[in-house]
Amino acid sequence: GAVVSQHPSRVICKSGTSVKIECRSLDFQATTMFWYRQFPKQSLMLMATSNEGSKATYEQGVEKDKFLINHASLTLSTLTVTSAHPEDSSFYICSARSPQETQYFGPGTRLLVL
Amino acid sequence: QKEVEQNSGPLSVPEGAIASLNCTYSDRGSQSFFWYRQYSGKSPELIMSIYSNGDKEDGRFTAQLNKASQYVSLLIRDSQPSDSATYLCALGLGGGSYIPTFGRGTSLIVHP
Numbered sequence: 241g242a243v244v245s246q247h248p249s250r251v252i253c254k255s256g257t258s259v260k261i262e263c264r265s266l267d268f269q270a271t272t273m274f275w276y277r278q279f280p281k282q283s284l285m286l287m288a289t290s291n292e293g294s295k296a297t298y299e300q301g302v303e304k305d306k307f308l309i310n311h312a313s314l315t316l317s318t319l320t321v322t323s324a325h326p327e328d329s330s331f332y333i334c335s336a337r338s339p340q341e342t343q344y345f346g347p348g349t350r351l352l353v354l
Numbered sequence: 355q356k357e358v359e360q361n362s363g364p365l366s367v368p369e370g371a372i373a374s375l376n377c378t379y380s381d382r383g384s385q386s387f388f389w390y391r392q393y394s395g396k397s398p399e400l401i402m403s404i405y406s407n408g409d410k411e412d413g414r415f416t417a418q419l420n421k422a423s424q425y426v427s428l429l430i431r432d433s434q435p436s437d438s439a440t441y442l443c444a445l446g447l448g449g450g451s452y453i454p455t456f457g458r459g460t461s462l463i464v465h466p
């Protein structure tokens with residue numbers, strides 16, 4: 241199957257700092273990528289849809305100024321959590337939509353804000 | 355508003371049995387349906403996709419779709435302990451701009 245990578249896989253940071261997470265589709269061009277957040281024992285929650293070359297579309301309740309998304313190329317989208325706080329600690333997962341419209345997930349990034 | 359309903363479980367089956375996972379949805383415009391498996395602490399991985407009514411088989415997995423009744427199910431034959439995971443149902447509107455909606459997932463436990 242298609243491969244989507246994320247980096248870093250795990251990050252611990254101090255409250256108030258910013259953290260950047262990269263998502264790459266390795267064997268197909270993804271015009272659309274998605275960013276999800278998952279808290280323990282809860283379902284995936286879509287945060288935003290990232291479109292190459294245009295602004296991201298954020299879901300209701302997600303602060304666009306806090307969660308900055310950049311989809312600079314057809315294979316790379318980044319999510320920056322700005323001024324992170326402990327309540328931002330979560331499992332962040334990206335996915336990339338293939339030309340066949342199947343969604344492939346990255347391995348996820350576990351963020352812990354102290 | 356697209357809603358996807360799944361019984362959170364856990365569904366417990368003995369090794370070798372058939373596990374049946376069900377999902378209902380509210381949006382009749384949904385065109386594409388997916389089943390993902392998510393192991394604890396890992397991201398989801400795609401198991402099956404189904405787009406038309408009926409059954410679709412892939413190895414030990416069979417997806418069943420009934421658009422009239424608005425449900426989609428996943429059968430796992432000869433269940434193995436390694437199948438123990440959370441199974442997420444997802445659906446989309448199809449076309450070039452769908453945004454998938456996920457259910458909360460059903461926890462499956464296959465005991466030896």
